[in-house]
Amino acid sequence: MRKILLTTAALGLAATPVLAEISDGKVKIGILNDQSGVYADFGGKNSVEAARMAVEDFGGKVLDAPIEIVSADHQNKPDIASNIARQWYDTEQVDSIMELTTSSVGLAVQALSLDKKKITINTGAATTELTGAQCTPYGFHWAYDTHMLAVGTGGALVKEGGDSWFFLTADYAFGYSLEENTANFVKENGGTVVGSVRHPLSTTDFSSFLLQAQSSGAKVIGLANAGLDTQNAIKQAAEFGITAGGQKLAALLFTIAEVNGLGAEAAQGLNLTESFYWNRNPESAEFGKRFLERTGSMPNMNHAGTYSAVTQYLKAIQAAGTDETEAVAAKLHEMPVDDVFAQGGKVGPNGRLIKDVYLMEVKAPGDIKEPWDYYNVLATIPGDQAFLDPAKSGCPLVK
CATH class of the missing domain: 3.40.50.2300 (Response regulator)
Incomplete structure (x- = not known):
């Protein structure tokens, strides 16, 4: 009887391992x-x-x-x-x-x-x-990732004739990676990079950087930054008359949160790439x-x-x-x-x-039908085109 009870207990524990398999009893x-x-x-x-x-x-x-x-x-x-x-x-x-x-x-x-x-x-x-x-x-x-952003936004603008670029880049790993990926993609498609300048994270004054970009004569100014940095750069570029003068801004990492913060009036016409859109x-x-x-x-x-x-x-x-x-x-x-x-x-x-992922264009204010209806989806980019082939990523885990 003792052996039967021990065997039954053992089987019961084996049949219900649930919490025993979760460390500390919670995730x-x-x-x-x-x-x-x-x-x-x-x-x-x-x-x-x-x-x-x-x-x-x-x-x-x-x-x-x-x-x-x-x-x-x-x-x-x-x-x-x-x-x-x-x-x-x-x-x-x-x-x-x-x-x-x-x-x-x-x-x-x-x-x-x-x-x-x-x-x-x-x-x-x-x-x-x-x-x-x-x-x-x-x-x-x-x-x-930065490769996806370069393929999406960078690719769209090169195809539209934006074949000379100047980069305004956040001075840390993200900015360098985004600039490098986009620059490589521009060059592979026959474009040129005429220069770049780096700015501190969270700066509020982009005037000297924007003047360098403006004087470069590049058709496209690539904003290799994000968040409030991109919003502030776009606002100050408008004050300098950069887009009115014929140069195009490429917001290389810009999402619906930043579009809303900037406002549709200022953001209209921007091309950007996101991997999700609520109204799709x-x-x-x-x-x-x-x-x-x-x-x-x-x-x-x-x-x-x-x-x-x-x-x-x-x-x-x-x-x-x-x-x-x-x-x-x-x-x-x-x-x-x-x-x-x-x-x-x-x-x-x-x-x-x-x-x-999805190539977007920010709608003109008159085309917005409801709150947050900011995007026209211009194209769907298949994942195997948007992201690096793992075999070419440089990851040592990939055989």
Whole structure:
């Protein structure tokens, strides 16, 4: 009888491993981004809300374990971000960190997470180095990258005759990567780069930089920056009469959040590339309106990408039957991505999510039919054209 009871108990434990397979009895996800600075509209607290939406839509639990979202402001400083991430991992039982706007931050936290054997899913950082030379087995890149932006916005303008470029570039890893990718694409298509200038992150005075761009005579001034930096550059370019003089501005990373901040009058006619638009189909519209009710704004590709990243991470835990890093990372590489953000998406061996993206044009104010109806979708760019072939990414994990 004693043997039977022991055998039954053992079988019972084996049949119900659920909470035993979840570390600390819960799944804890950290959203680490800029919540008070130049990229607060691009990601910020709305990315945190997108993560919470994903958890709620998933049912609040995975493998019967509760899911918790925590967040912090990294202030666009890699050292601050790394300290927060280390504390989360070492003392607060955070299982994964996501969003990570600002490329220097994304690279720093991804490197730390490799040492800690933790999964990161970058939605807010742009540099292709995340899935290139600095790729890791546990690092994933979700919403967009600088190669995609160069192919989309840069490609459209070269085809329209914008074959000479001058770059106004944010002075850190993201800006360099965006300028390099776009410049390479311009040259490959027969264009030329006549010069560039770098500006500090979060500067408010673009006058000297814009004057250099204006005097270059380039047909296109590529704004290799983002957030408030791009908005301020566009506003001050109008004051200098740059677009009135015939030069075109290329906002290489500009989303619906920044269009709304700038206003349709100032933004009209801009070409830009996003991997999500709320008004593209009924499913995205339904998600967008739910997001609007919670936040007061429509989601951009970073917000929708964060929703998708959290959802896919939870699906991977469920499929793996555990939150153990190796098992979950394997599922993230293996599983297709089908949700409101990505349809038919796939993750490459370098961790890059490959999905279709969209070339947009900001409507003239008179063509806007409802609030946030800012875009005409000019073209759908297939994922295998928008993103680098993993075999050509420089990632040492790719055979």
